[in-house]
Amino acid sequence: MAKRLLFTxxxxxxxxxxxxxxxxxxxxxxxxxxxxxADMPPVHDFHVNDFGLECTDCHNLxxxxxxxxxxxxxxxxxxxxxxxxxxDIFEEGELVSFCMVCHEGEVYDLSPFPSGQNxxxxxxxxxxxxxxxxxxxxxxxxxxCTFCHAAEDPMAGVSLPAHPQCVACHGGAxxxxxxxxxxGGNEGCLGCHNLTQMDENILAEAMSMxxxxxxxxxxxxxxxxxxxxxxxxxPFPHGSHVETLDGMMVQCxxxxxxxxxxxxxxxxLELPAMTVCASCHDSAAKVGKDNKTENCSLCHSEIRxxxxxxxxxxxxxxxxxxxxxxxxxxxxxxxxxxxxFCHDLTHSAGSDNCADCHSIMQPESHLxxxxxxxxxxxxxxxxxxxxxxxxxxxxxxxxHNLPPRSHNPLPLFAGGGLHRDLAxxxxxxxxxxxxxxxxxxxxxxxxxxxxx
Amino acid sequence: xxxxxxFSSSRHFSxxxxxxxxxFFLLTQISLLAxxxxxxxxxxxxxxxxxxGDQAVAPEQAPDPAVRPTPSxxxxxxxxxxxxxxxxxxxxxxxxxxxPTRTGIVDEGPxxxxxxxxxxxFPSLFESGDDRLYARGTFGTRGFGHERLRTxxxxxxxxxxxxxxxxxxxxxxxxxxxxxxxxxxxxxxxEVDGLGEGRWSNASLxxxxxxxxxxxxxxxxxxxxxxxxxxxxxRDQDFDFGAFVGYRPTFFSDPKxxxxxxxxxxxxxxxxxxxxxxxxxxxxxxxxxxxIEPRWEQPLRLKGHxxxxxxxxxxLGVRASYVEGNWSVYATFQEKLTTHDLEYDIFLESPAEDxxxxxxxxxxxxxxxxxxxxxxxTRQLGPLFAVGxxxxxxxxxxxxxxxxxxxxxxxxxxxxxxxxARNWHASFEYRHRNTGxxxxxxxxxxxxxxxxxxxxxxxFTGSVGYxxxxxxxxxxxxxxxxxxxxxxxxxxEDSSTTGFFSSxxxxxxxxxxxxxxxxxxxxxxxxxxxxxxxxxxxxxxxVHN
Numbered sequence: 001m002a003k004r005l006l007f008t009x010x011x012x013x014x015x016x017x018x019x020x021x022x023x024x025x026x027x028x029x030x031x032x033x034x035x036x037x038a039d040m041p042p043v044h045d046f047h048v049n050d051f052g053l054e055c056t057d058c059h060n061l062x063x064x065x066x067x068x069x070x071x072x073x074x075x076x077x078x079x080x081x082x083x084x085x086x087x088d089i090f091e092e093g094e095l096v097s098f099c100m101v102c103h104e105g106e107v108y109d110l111s112p113f114p115s116g117q118n119x120x121x122x123x124x125x126x127x128x129x130x131x132x133x134x135x136x137x138x139x140x141x142x143x144x145c146t147f148c149h150a151a152e153d154p155m156a157g158v159s160l161p162a163h164p165q166c167v168a169c170h171g172g173a174x175x176x177x178x179x180x181x182x183x184g185g186n187e188g189c190l191g192c193h194n195l196t197q198m199d200e201n202i203l204a205e206a207m208s209m210x211x212x213x214x215x216x217x218x219x220x221x222x223x224x225x226x227x228x229x230x231x232x233x234x235p236f237p238h239g240s241h242v243e244t245l246d247g248m249m250v251q252c253x254x255x256x257x258x259x260x261x262x263x264x265x266x267x268x269l270e271l272p273a274m275t276v277c278a279s280c281h282d283s284a285a286k287v288g289k290d291n292k293t294e295n296c297s298l299c300h301s302e303i304r305x306x307x308x309x310x311x312x313x314x315x316x317x318x319x320x321x322x323x324x325x326x327x328x329x330x331x332x333x334x335x336x337x338x339x340x341f342c343h344d345l346t347h348s349a350g351s352d353n354c355a356d357c358h359s360i361m362q363p364e365s366h367l368x369x370x371x372x373x374x375x376x377x378x379x380x381x382x383x384x385x386x387x388x389x390x391x392x393x394x395x396x397x398x399x400h401n402l403p404p405r406s407h408n409p410l411p412l413f414a415g416g417g418l419h420r421d422l423a424x425x426x427x428x429x430x431x432x433x434x435x436x437x438x439x440x441x442x443x444x445x446x447x448x449x450x451x452x
Numbered sequence: 453x454x455x456x457x458x459f460s461s462s463r464h465f466s467x468x469x470x471x472x473x474x475x476f477f478l479l480t481q482i483s484l485l486a487x488x489x490x491x492x493x494x495x496x497x498x499x500x501x502x503x504x505g506d507q508a509v510a511p512e513q514a515p516d517p518a519v520r521p522t523p524s525x526x527x528x529x530x531x532x533x534x535x536x537x538x539x540x541x542x543x544x545x546x547x548x549x550x551x552p553t554r555t556g557i558v559d560e561g562p563x564x565x566x567x568x569x570x571x572x573x574f575p576s577l578f579e580s581g582d583d584r585l586y587a588r589g590t591f592g593t594r595g596f597g598h599e600r601l602r603t604x605x606x607x608x609x610x611x612x613x614x615x616x617x618x619x620x621x622x623x624x625x626x627x628x629x630x631x632x633x634x635x636x637x638x639x640x641x642x643e644v645d646g647l648g649e650g651r652w653s654n655a656s657l658x659x660x661x662x663x664x665x666x667x668x669x670x671x672x673x674x675x676x677x678x679x680x681x682x683x684x685x686x687r688d689q690d691f692d693f694g695a696f697v698g699y700r701p702t703f704f705s706d707p708k709x710x711x712x713x714x715x716x717x718x719x720x721x722x723x724x725x726x727x728x729x730x731x732x733x734x735x736x737x738x739x740x741x742x743x744i745e746p747r748w749e750q751p752l753r754l755k756g757h758x759x760x761x762x763x764x765x766x767x768l769g770v771r772a773s774y775v776e777g778n779w780s781v782y783a784t785f786q787e788k789l790t791t792h793d794l795e796y797d798i799f800l801e802s803p804a805e806d807x808x809x810x811x812x813x814x815x816x817x818x819x820x821x822x823x824x825x826x827x828x829x830t831r832q833l834g835p836l837f838a839v840g841x842x843x844x845x846x847x848x849x850x851x852x853x854x855x856x857x858x859x860x861x862x863x864x865x866x867x868x869x870x871x872x873a874r875n876w877h878a879s880f881e882y883r884h885r886n887t888g889x890x891x892x893x894x895x896x897x898x899x900x901x902x903x904x905x906x907x908x909x910x911x912f913t914g915s916v917g918y919x920x921x922x923x924x925x926x927x928x929x930x931x932x933x934x935x936x937x938x939x940x941x942x943x944x945e946d947s948s949t950t951g952f953f954s955s956x957x958x959x960x961x962x963x964x965x966x967x968x969x970x971x972x973x974x975x976x977x978x979x980x981x982x983x984x985x986x987x988x989x990x991x992x993x994x995v996h997n
Binding site: 370394424 | 495496497499503504506507508509510553554555563564572574576577619623625627677702703705707796797799800803804810811812813814815816857861885897904905906909935939940941942949975979980983986
């Protein structure tokens with residue numbers, strides 16, 4: 001009580017000084033300059049650290065809490081809480097930026113309260129997840145994930161845990177540290193909460209959906225190596241992703257692969273790349289026709305034609321350079337979905353490895369007529385393994401079974417001496433198919449293979 | 453009956469095996485030490501246990517639904533069907549110079565008539581036009597009939613629409629056995645993905661025509677080889693196992709040996725490294741491949757591999773890739789340990805025996821012991837440029853071992869990608885290759901071509917394109933290639949060819965795409981002085997869902 005009286009006294013003294021020497025209250029001054037909530041001092045940090053208030057001075061305990069919710073500070077501070085110190089502002093009755101902390105618009109609508117934001121100082125998923133990864137008998141979902149993160153609204157994100165979830169372990173007789181308790185001043189609250197984080201949440205409430213969604217889209221399109229990224233994205237509906245059309249559960253780790261190993265909230269949540277989405281959304285059987293990836297408007301509020309993925313034409317500068325074309329083996333083995341996303345003719349490459357691509361995709365060099373006649377042999381001489389990427393040896397011998405153009409008319413070429421100049425010109429080519437023993441020696445046993 | 457003898461005697465083997473064993477041992481120990489410890493988990497376990505009671509149960513090893521086929525119904529057949537059909541019409545046209553061919557054949561009168569200049573007339577060598585049709589189709593279902601069932605059929609078909617004359621420049625593999633068309637069924641299989649519940653849900657079985665190396669990543673290329681057989685695969689977080697056996701249908705030959713088999717086993721070493729062994733066995737020959745790959749959250753990736761063929765060590769190498777931000781770097785070092793490598797692929801072990809096939813195998817010669825190093829770097833410079841370069845060096849351990857198809861060389865290339873304006877892109881690449889062949893006059897016998905072949909190769913390629921995503925993509929470019937070759941009789945310098953290429957890609961609807969390409973080039977005139985320009989026009993459509 002003494003602290004409260006001291007605070008009130010200090011505040012009154014401070015207010016008097018401001019009025020005397022400043023001429024205007026800080027709130028009125030802020031209004032004149034057209035400032036917003038962002039220009040206000042950080043509410044929580046200001047009241048707790050600068051003025052020494054206790055959390056419960058503003059956040060009342062619920063009068064009739066439900067069992068287990070005694071410590072649920074969900075009651076938002078009202079005029080009666082602020083009135084003790086800001087009585088003068090309320091008496092003036094003008095809409096000033098002070099009011100904008102809680103209200104918005106000309107009709108004093110109550111602003112949304114940032115209750116769904118993280119306000120913890122530290123939190124480690126690694127220390128909280130169930131080592132056994134137990135699943136709920138009814139839903140099949142991991143019980144530890146859904147215990148804290150419920151997806152009640154199908155079209156909205158999952159919720160963050162609140163006191164009722166935390167108190168299960170951090171409250172009561174066998175509570176583990178940090179204790180969730182109102183005893184001992186602010187220690188109970190600040191054992192978990194970070195004032196700065198809470199103040200940032202108030203500011204974040206004013207951010208547009210585009211700003212909030214940008215990091216997600218950067219992650220989603222990072223696999224495409226685009227210099228630009230989509231920002232026009234709709235909120236992700238977690239609730240409609242907890243199960244497939246046929247009722248099978250989609251686990252959180254399917255998309256958030258490393259979330260269970262996050263030791264700190266400071267580490268950015270790994271958001272799924274768009275290829276992860278495509279692992280289901282490429283199949284109408286899994287998600288329905290209207291929800292396939294080709295329906296861009298499913299996720300994007302605006303379709304930018306310069307970023308539309310296109311079959312074999314994604315041409316991301318780094319991703320598809322000549323260097324990559326020569327060295328994509330490791331990436332292709334790693335995840336065919338990565339390639340599959342755009343090269344949909346390789347739709348089954350995920351399990352069939354390289355052959356699905358290489359039995360179909362004919363290199364540009366092969367298209368010219370000249371390739372059969374002149375070029376391919378020299379390329380094979382440089383790197384025969386490259387041919388073997390697609391062609392089995394039968395292919396080579398079968399085609400070479402046909403006498404080449406130069407061998408026609410064959411009787412005169414073989415017996416009439418037409419082959420002589422050609423053999424002198426490019427003997428290696430002859431000996432690719434023929435040997436001295438099986439061909440040359442038939443006629444030239446006495447004249448060839450002698451030292452010259 | 454198979455002869456599996458991976459550990460036959462070899463003077464190189466014991467040393468290589470020891471090296472590999474040490475690598476595996478060290479990596480395993482490091483991985484185990486680095487594995488996360490389970491301290492404190494019991495308290496958390498107890499707390500969750502108290503919270504859940506009997507509401508929650510330990511999870512079964514169920515497959516991730518994100519990759520598991522869904523149940524089917526006839527009503528949703530179109531949703532569960534996937535298909536892609538591509539049809540290409542190709543028209544080739546050649547203009548001639550009226551010069552005789554390198555063998556002295558001209559087109560000046562009836563067949564076999566002599567000209568006043570002493571040349572022989574044989575008009576069929578000078579066919580000027582040709583039309584072909586290529587068709588490729590893949591059809592499959594996922595989850596149709598049964599939630600775990602997948603089927604797929606893939607067919608390729610080639611047709612020569614107007615035939616070719618004897619000795620025509622347009623002769624191709626269709627003419628080999630006198631036909632004008634051929635159709636190959638590459639795949640026709642059904643697959644059960646998930647053979648049961650629990651751990652068996654991670655197992656799959658595929659029956660029918662399929663690629664032999666479904667699960668394989670052998671460093672030895674295997675081409676698009678198929679088999680009619682059975683393949684089993686099991687894969688979970690800790691290890692994977694696969695095996696296959698089948699009868700090998702061939703499209704171009706009738707080899708004596710038909711049965712092909714193989715297996716692979718990979719183990720995740722405390723999730724810090726992945727080690728694998730693979731076997732591919734055919735016609736009494738087995739390829740054994742060992743590999744190890746650290747798993748870490750780093751842009752740098754490494755993979756070491758060691759290959760044996762029938763107990764003879766063949767390759768020992770390491771590959772690295774670094775892809776981060778604007779950089780992509782690939783490097784490879786590979787040591788060819790002995791000369792016992794396959795001259796082409798493993799199917800050469802049982803060559804073609806079709807009676808019509810007079811040429812049962814090519815004489816490419818053995819591959820000499822060598823060291824090979826590759827460094828390939830690309831750097832994106834802001835939004836406008838990307839530059840890159842590659843150095844590829846192969847050094848034979850003994851230069852005297854070089855053959856016509858195997859010699860030491862240095863291959864350099866530099867490329868530039870340029871994005872001058874929205875939707876425009878351009879790329880340029882220069883490549884130079886120097887092959888260190890010995891003096892061909894050192895060859896002793898007439899048929900000794902060890903020192904014959906290319907000694908220099910230069911290539912410049914440039915292209916410009918305009919792309920309107922979702923609407924069309926137009927591209928065109930030029931290339932110029934210069935080559936020097938040598939043999940014991942003749943030395944050819946600066947033989948060149950120049951060509952132009954262009955293409956148009958036009959998606960007509962969501963399920964129909966149109967393609968058009970045109971190219972023209974002049975041949976290496978020193979090899980084909982009679983051929984002037986060759987034109988290729990290709991019109992294609994793709995139908996897909």
